[in-house]
Amino acid sequence: MSHLVLIDGNSIANRAFYALPLLSTSAGLHTNAVLGFTTMLLKVLEEMKPTHVLVAFDAGKVVFRHSEFAEYKGGRSKTPPELSEQFPLIRELLDAFSIRRFELEGYEADDIIGTLTLRADENNWKTTVITGDKDMLQLVSDNVSVALTRKGVSEIEMYTPKEIEEKYGLKPLQIIDLKGLMGDSSDNIPGVPGVGEKTALKLLHEYGSVEAVLDNVDKISGKKLQENLRENVDKAKLSKALATIMRDAPVEVNVEETSYQGYEADPVVDFFKKMEFKSLLPKVKGTATAEGGEVTEAAPFSFEVVEEGQTSQFADKLTSPMAFYVEMDGENYHHAPILGFGLAADGVALYVPWDVAKEWTAFREWLADESREKWVFDGKRDTVGLAWHGLELAGIRFDSYLASYLLNAAESSPQVADIAAHYAEIRVLPDEEVYGKGAKRIVPESDVLSEHVARKAAALWQCVPRIRTEVEASRLDELLKRIEEPLSLVLAAMEKQGVKVNESRLQQMGEELDAQLEKLTEQIYELAGTSFNINSPKQLGEILFDKLDLPVLKKTKTGPSTSADVLEKLAPYHPIIEVILHYRQLGKLRSTYIEGLTKEIHPGTGKVHTLFNQATTATGRLSSTEPNLQNIPIRLEEGRKIREAFIPSEEGWYILAADYSQIELRVLAHISGDENLIDAFQKDMDIHTRTAMDVFGVAQEEVTSLMRRQAKAVNFGIVYGISDYGLSQNLNITRKEAGEFIERYFAVFSGVKKYMEDIVQQAKQDGYVTTLLHRRRYLPDIKSSNFNLRSFAERTAMNTPIQGTAADIIKLAMIRMQEKMREKGLKSRMLLQVHDELIFEVPEDELEIMKQLVPEVMEHALELKVPLKADVNYGRSWYEAK
């Protein structure tokens, strides 16, 4: 019996593209959608054993079947270039498999498939449609099944009339009515506002079709629902029409002509090799590898170790450019010993052990020579690590670590092994596999170590041209060259410089805390009637919710929540609550900020030397670890005192701190172009007061502190990607009230509203969002059918350009500031960056100039439609610089 398989080419390619990471061949060709498509195809051929196969594609311009609704399918008219460049490859794939493919100018794949299923049905053939699009379920009949892909393309779910009945309680054709009522955002079918799947199914179970629902509007319960249906009769009918798949498109292929007789191994193998699908090669039928033969042999790798006394033989191998890697024993390069160096260029791969390198003068000169180009992987790490050993590094030209972060910020802090897997032929093991992890970590035998490091350098050498091509193709080259690479050297200097900590001051504060905590502990035990571990949420929960019988307001996965916002609500019920809150606050100070910070003081310098991670965050911000100096307390006075321990490293100097005022809202004003918000900043008004005036419709002097507080929360919400639920939680108000605030905000700041809508739309089209300086973040979940994932991606789409642009701006300011200080021969030093503020240590005679220079540089780092504003303060400690 004939079995026809019809594949929705565009739908599967899209699914595969968003489900898989953006893989590419060593030549820089993107292949993730091709790979996903291939996996699906192999599985279908193997499991369904079709006699006939055809893959349908959309073709040509989108057809506006309904001119009255021009937005139709607007949401997917623009495909990201990384995907569209893969369609020709998918066509090649199908040709290699001798599979019929078809597209028809002006028609979509659905229409072709709809037409062919009908014809096959008439012949009484069995047909299976493979797609990711639920709309296709309308094609199901006794002879036609639809296989929907799940989890990208790796799994399929078969639908016959029985499954549709079980899942929806509908006949296949009623899927059209379902879409007509509920709409489909990914397909830009509007549906009826306020009607989701639940409501639509309820209505259809009762009345059967869109038309019958509309005819019986009067009988439908729910005033709002009735009203929505009445006001959207046309929309409902149009949506139904849009959701209906054509069954009579002029498809000139007969079903008999889609006959499939299996494939030839050779063209498939050639194609897989071109795509570098090494893991799929053994699956090709009729080749030696498929019968269990040897797969592919690892490429041979040769390298040389530079031994003591032989350095002169290697002097002429120190060329320019050269891939360069510093191997260290440990993650923290402020402490980690240097094990050796990897160097590579065309036909050269060297390992230089540390003991040899430090005595090799020509090598040290090569290191410090600005004109000798080094292709590095995390040049900041190399620079600081070498600086601790008194070695200078210059000539850094291309940093693959930063480049690969810009290409995909989702893969944070990559290793050489990660980029080598993407861009190089040479294999590099992850460090964890060479050293072991955790307590089992150990430096391997020298032959293993030297090969590992030499491989890293050799892989780096292969990666650079390919990564550079991708960086340029994505318009990220400016960001890399002008911002991230120069910044890495600014950060290197800051980390190496460190921040002086007054250890005895910390110790003294610790003793005071100990005394207070002891008293609080006693009080808590007394009030609880028993002793227990207050730091254990589990034990604390038992005391509060079982023993004292307090109400459970919020739950976590593991039990009732004891977080501060819950405890604050419980305070009126029992005096123990406020003592616990105080205990928590002081306990945090003691463990994280007194004990934690003290452990991080460098014994040699008496300073803390943080690590600024430049390739961690999804938005382009920095992060800080060991210790994290970006979360030192400030909001509560008791915690703020910790800042008294951060002091200048030179006698008589000052700490100077400058912070941007409302940088994120100013960035929002610029990118949204909202006239009202721009006006507020041009007049340099208090933005929360101004928001309160506009949202509540009152004069400036009528703004109460409550109104300002609420307006402030709304402003925060706007920056985070507003939701009524989030705002209601924050302000402790109902969702309805929160929704009203948002509505009023958007009425006044309509440009902001438009920005929010546009950016989400853009993210859906492109699959990513960008900052002003082209920094990119991919949002694979933006079209997810899972509400939570999609909503999260939508808020991220709103927030990332704002947070990321602010990050771009302060990075520019840091680079400019470092340049200015050098030009002017200033002795002042930049010490820290805390997202919107910069902290310096400054000699007394430079206070005047720095007070003026720092805000000036920050305010003009990038010209926006609104002025940027920075405030500056200084004092004898970080605490006093307020």
Add this chain to the structure above:
DNA sequence: TCGCTCACG
């Protein structure tokens, strides 16, 4: 190692 809690912007 994971989840919770809490410090910052």
Add this chain to the structure above:
DNA sequence: ACGTACGTGAGCGAG
């Protein structure tokens, strides 16, 4: 109907 505010890192308890 669904159930989260965006971005981080560290310490602790428990398995």
